[in-house]
Amino acid sequence: MESVLQTLGALPWWAYILLFLALLAFRDIFLQRAHTITHNFPIVGHLRYWLESIGPEMRQYFVANNREELPFNRIERGWIYASAKKENNYEGFGTDRDIYAHQHIFVKNAMIGYQLPSNHINQKDPYFLPCAKVIGAYNKRKKPFRPASVINVSAMSFGSLSAAAVESMNHGVRLSGAYHNTGEGGLSPYHKKGGDVVFHFGTGYFGVRTPDGNFSLEKMKQLVEKNPSIKAIEIKLSQGAKPGKGGVLPGAKITKEIAEIRHVEMGKDVLSPATHKAFRNIPELLQLIESIAEATGLPVGIKGAIGKLDQWQELADLMKETGKGPDFITVDGGEGGTGAAPPSFADHVSLPWTYGFSSLYRLFLERGLTERIVFIGSGKLGFPAKAAMAFAMGVDVINVAREAMMSIGCIQAQICHTNRCPAGVATQSKWLQSGINVPLKSERLAQYFKSFRKEFLEITHAAGYEHPCQFTMEDIQVNVDDDYLSSDLKSVYGYQKTAVPFTSLNEFYNCIHLGGKYQ
Ligand SMILES: Cc1cc2nc3c(=O)[nH]c(=O)nc-3n(C[C@H](O)[C@H](O)[C@H](O)COP(=O)(O)O)c2cc1C
Numbered sequence: 001m002e003s004v005l006q007t008l009g010a011l012p013w014w015a016y017i018l019l020f021l022a023l024l025a026f027r028d029i030f031l032q033r034a035h036t037i038t039h040n041f042p043i044v045g046h047l048r049y050w051l052e053s054i055g056p057e058m059r060q061y062f063v064a065n066n067r068e069e070l071p072f073n074r075i076e077r078g079w080i081y082a083s084a085k086k087e088n089n090y091e092g093f094g095t096d097r098d099i100y101a102h103q104h105i106f107v108k109n110a111m112i113g114y115q116l117p118s119n120h121i122n123q124k125d126p127y128f129l130p131c132a133k134v135i136g137a138y139n140k141r142k143k144p145f146r147p148a149s150v151i152n153v154s155a156m157s158f159g160s161l162s163a164a165a166v167e168s169m170n171h172g173v174r175l176s177g178a179y180h181n182t183g184e185g186g187l188s189p190y191h192k193k194g195g196d197v198v199f200h201f202g203t204g205y206f207g208v209r210t211p212d213g214n215f216s217l218e219k220m221k222q223l224v225e226k227n228p229s230i231k232a233i234e235i236k237l238s239q240g241a242k243p244g245k246g247g248v249l250p251g252a253k254i255t256k257e258i259a260e261i262r263h264v265e266m267g268k269d270v271l272s273p274a275t276h277k278a279f280r281n282i283p284e285l286l287q288l289i290e291s292i293a294e295a296t297g298l299p300v301g302i303k304g305a306i307g308k309l310d311q312w313q314e315l316a317d318l319m320k321e322t323g324k325g326p327d328f329i330t331v332d333g334g335e336g337g338t339g340a341a342p343p344s345f346a347d348h349v350s351l352p353w354t355y356g357f358s359s360l361y362r363l364f365l366e367r368g369l370t371e372r373i374v375f376i377g378s379g380k381l382g383f384p385a386k387a388a389m390a391f392a393m394g395v396d397v398i399n400v401a402r403e404a405m406m407s408i409g410c411i412q413a414q415i416c417h418t419n420r421c422p423a424g425v426a427t428q429s430k431w432l433q434s435g436i437n438v439p440l441k442s443e444r445l446a447q448y449f450k451s452f453r454k455e456f457l458e459i460t461h462a463a464g465y466e467h468p469c470q471f472t473m474e475d476i477q478v479n480v481d482d483d484y485l486s487s488d489l490k491s492v493y494g495y496q497k498t499a500v501p502f503t504s505l506n507e508f509y510n511c512i513h514l515g516g517k518y519q
Helices: 002-011 013-031 036-040 044-063 072-083 163-176 217-226 256-262 283-295 310-322 341-350 355-367 383-392 402-407 438-462 489-493 503-509
Strands: 105-107 151-153 179-183 194-199 230-236 247-249 270-272 298-304 329-332 374-378 398-402 476-479 484-486
Touching: 013 044, 036 044, 036 283, 072 402, 072 438, 105 383, 105 484, 151 163, 151 438, 163 179, 163 402, 163 438, 179 230, 179 398, 217 230, 230 283, 230 329, 283 298, 283 310, 310 355, 329 355, 329 484, 355 374, 355 383, 355 489, 383 438, 383 476, 383 489, 398 476, 402 438, 476 489, 484 489
Parallel strands: 151 179, 151 398, 179 194, 194 230, 230 298, 298 329, 329 374, 374 398
Antiparallel strands: 105 476, 247 270, 476 484
């Protein structure tokens, strides 16, 4: 033994490298059968796997041009990062976009824009931009709610996001007057930092479930009673990235904390089925909405990605017939994000936002129901010009998920499903999330929302309006083809949105149902 150690000690440094490579080659050829490439090309085969693993970063940093990447290109990400840090978010020298490209949108500016009167609330607060409609007003819910911000945090649960990320977002919405949608994972302590909350549940009924996995109205009622920050309830029918796809929360991932928040047992796999147990058809869905609204006093809405329209038609007909229905409808686009989804779903199931929303809105418009509903849009809408398009089409409020993640440091590594998020945003690793400075990131989310609202107001004023709810389909032009180059939204989608009753932003400031901490 001593002589072996002596021989090893006498070896030069390069001999160790050779020895290591020889052992690696031996292992590649004789000890592993999982990888053909490393078996056939020992040692160098590893390079392929390594290069493949760092490929996305290489392309993102060095190869891709400013407008090339998806889901969000460098210019879009840069605008969010700069806005969140209150840095210079302008671009110099003019646009680098091909403004004749298919689907490019233009906001039509007025000859002379809207001028703020001296006593206008935006003179004092250039970020004040609440929703023009009150959620739950039509259905006379006991506690109607006017979101104090037109941009809000979309459904993302504690579980898919880290505790530090959820906490940063909740402080951030508190600071910016927005609301925070809980996502499917229940109401965690990190959602209780003072921001307005929209409680969201899906087929797993996390946080409001019976031991056998059904929906518990009693638990829902108690949750709302204990948590006055909950301002509305959203029933998830589907989301754009994976409509109709259930999920499994592996027992191994269920910590004591998650078990308590979600009302599930520790150590046992938990299934989120593909469909709901609490209702099987549209009349039962309507019934559920009414019982939750009745029991809690809160506005209740539904979230869905749009594909076939027949059941939506049935819902609209029933709403007309009964005078009841959801207080809000969140329409998610097929381009929407997720913590994890099979590519076949993410890429192909459900329509992109503009197609889905326009067909759905038209359906409610034809039945004279649009005034009763607050329409919420999500699907890469967290940019002022895209928001202008969405408002022109009939949206009243925007929800953002990935844009909110980016504002607190997400670098679009696209590995949310691996628990290895390098930015600590979409991971449960204590080490990775310890890099998140919660007070700083809260400020960033708040600042992104404020910068968004300020720029959105500026675009609105340029178009001659005081509030974006005044945008019409004729105010936005979209490139449709080469010969008939562009057309307004009204001609492209074949409807004109219902005018939203609007008096003044000053009036909204004094509204008793206004969320946030304005009063
Ligand atoms: C990490 C992550 C988790 C999500 N979790 C949920 C969820 O629990 N329920 C849901 O309806 N949508 C969920 N979504 C979808 C978003 O709420 C949103 O509808 C979609 O990402 C589109 O918005 P965006 O383009 O601004 O990201 C999630 C998205 C992400 C990125």
